[in-house]
Amino acid sequence: MADFAQTLMTALAIGSLYALIALGYTMVYGILKFINFAHSDIVVLGAWVSYTLANKILPMLGLNPHNPETPPPLWVGALILLSAMVACGLLGFVIERLAYKPLRRAPRLNVLITAIGVSLLLQNVGQLNYVFGASPQKMPALLPNIDLLRISLPSGDGYRDVVIGLVDVMIFATSAVLMLVLEYLVFRTKLGTAMRAVSFSTDNASLMGIPVDRVVSFTFVLGSSLAAAAGFLYVMKYPGLNQPAHSIWVLLGLKAFVAAVIGGIGNVRGAVLGGFVIAFVEQFGAFYISSNYRDVYVFALLIIILLVRPTGLLGSPVREKV
Secondary structure (H helix, E strand, O other), rough: HHHHHHHHHHHHHHHHHHHHHHHHHHHHHHHHHHOOHHHHHHHHHHHHHHHHHHHHHHHOOOOOOOOOOOOHHHHHHHHHHHHHHHHHHHHHHHHHHHHHHHHHHHHHHHHHHHHHHHHHHHHHOOOOOOOOOOEEEEOOOOOOOOOOEEEEEOOEEEEEEEEEEEHHHHHHHHHHHHHHHHHHHHHHHHHHHHHHHEEEEEHOOOOHOHHHHHHHHHHHHHHHHHHHHHHHHHHHHHEEOOOOOHHHHHHHHHHHHHHHHHHHOOOHHHHHHHOOOOOOOOHHHHOOOOOOHHHHHHHHHHHHHHHHHOOOOOOOOOOOOO
């Protein structure tokens, strides 16, 4: 019971991160019907922008960024989170306007190649010494590493404490708030109605007076902001910050894309469900079977879902009249 509860806590935190990243993939696909492979690099930039801001803001407050024993007030972390979201949101806007908008009517293959090119550009620019550099860094502690709750539960050899840490709770709570805000925005506002109309048909939406270009740009800004939040929360849990082109970032983006596909690509709620599903499969498989195959479990699940339900768990088949 103790092992199960501890693994469950970890899966909830990791699933929240996967869900935030998967939402960016699924929103862009839902509107433009293409995969923005540069989205995972926005997550990386969100993490590195958070690191850069933390190293500039903490000394101004008289705090040592490399001393975890003196964490800053919680409002500092919130400020860095919002700043990273704004910065990456602006970057998402620029990418959409310069790279994707000119190809709006181009064949899908052209857009796919462009997305890969943008991804490689962001990775290599991020490694420049005057940007972020190619050396790994350690994220300053913005949250105190404290245990909010300790519960003694039966384990195989007696009783063991299940620890619920502040970092995991903040990751889950912040992600939940952002996802609820997105849910309200998409399904309860006029802008969300416009987004859903554009996803149905850009031509018909334009004829109805909906500013398609603005809606598409806003979608990129929104997705990039969520990616930045995921990058910030990721380095809160794993402070070791790898260089921007490291394979661990690529794998993180691939898993989030798998989450979007499993949940039903283009479905907002499906992306959230898919993020938690792959996190549960990954974490429980690693604990109860073998941690050496944690990535295998995720991609094996993807293959099974594509064979059994190609549209994803919450996806619906698209029918075209001929």
